[in-house]
């Protein structure tokens with residue numbers, strides 16, 4: 001398997017110029033975002049205004065973090081909602097290592113994690129992660145606003161924004177040992193509303209198209225990949241499908257990536273504008289975090305379509 005074509009995911013320019021609500025270029029960008037989401041469930045954001053040194057420092061922070069002793073990394077435990085903390089050497093993807101930070105857009109959230117990993121403190125790490133996450137949070141809000149506007153449901157944007165909760169993840173994929181495959185992470189969709197990923201120097205992220213082809217996402221220093229998750233799919237009543245993706249590493253190099261993942265607190269309803277004859281209501285209101293926990297539960301792991309099993313209408 002692998003990517004057989006040179007098909008590319010849509011690239012949308014997020015420079016300030018294009019992001020002034022109400023301007024012609026804003027309206028055009030909203031349209032592009034909707035088209036990309038409906039066609040691919042994802043797109044690439046190019047943002048030259050995002051400071052390059054912040055990209056470099058976040059991967060410096062990633063290396064410092066993964067270089068910590070495993071006993072320290074293990075302090076980031078999984079919690080009662082089922083969200084996994086530090087993950088390493090799992091049977092399905094032994095090359096994958098990852099750890100998460102709650103509320104990384106708040107100083108408190110980053111500080112808690114930083115102190116857990118470095119009880120003596122680590123100002124560089126704390127400031128880098130906070131500043132990076134804050135910008136990604138703004139980007140995530142911008143995308144949600146654009147999606148909402150493009151469907152004429154801007155009235156619900158504020159409630160989604162207020163209910164958003166974020167986690168940040170660092171990823172490291174170690175090089176292959178004998179007999180191991182090029183699999184970094186198996187095909188899946190995220191349970192999120194949106195996921196924003198950035199990979200560093202080494203390729204690996206692949207996206208599945210509607211007709212089943214896998215496309216490579218090429219890393220670029222100034223670009224991010226935005227993926228629609230299952231929560232966005234339900235909210236949009238299947239107009240946007242959750243993007244299936246995986247990580248396949250062909251180079252014999254360690255791969256690092258980072259991502260900001262947004263869920264929503266409480267129940268999120270399908271806006272009535274999303275429902276018509278062609279799109280009959282497919283989902284009950286979804287508790288995004290509840291669904292995340294369900295997906296990791298025994299029942300969720302067994303289900304052929306966890307999202308439909310969790311909140312689908314007329315699904316057995």
Ligand SMILES: O=C(O)CCC(=O)C(=O)O
Pocket residue numbers: 169171185190197198199205245246247257258259
């Ligand atoms: O490492 C990546 O680029 C993707 C990670 C991912 O898809 C995930 O953790 O859900």
Ligand SMILES: [Fe+2]
Pocket residue numbers: 188189190245
């Ligand atoms: Fe993912």
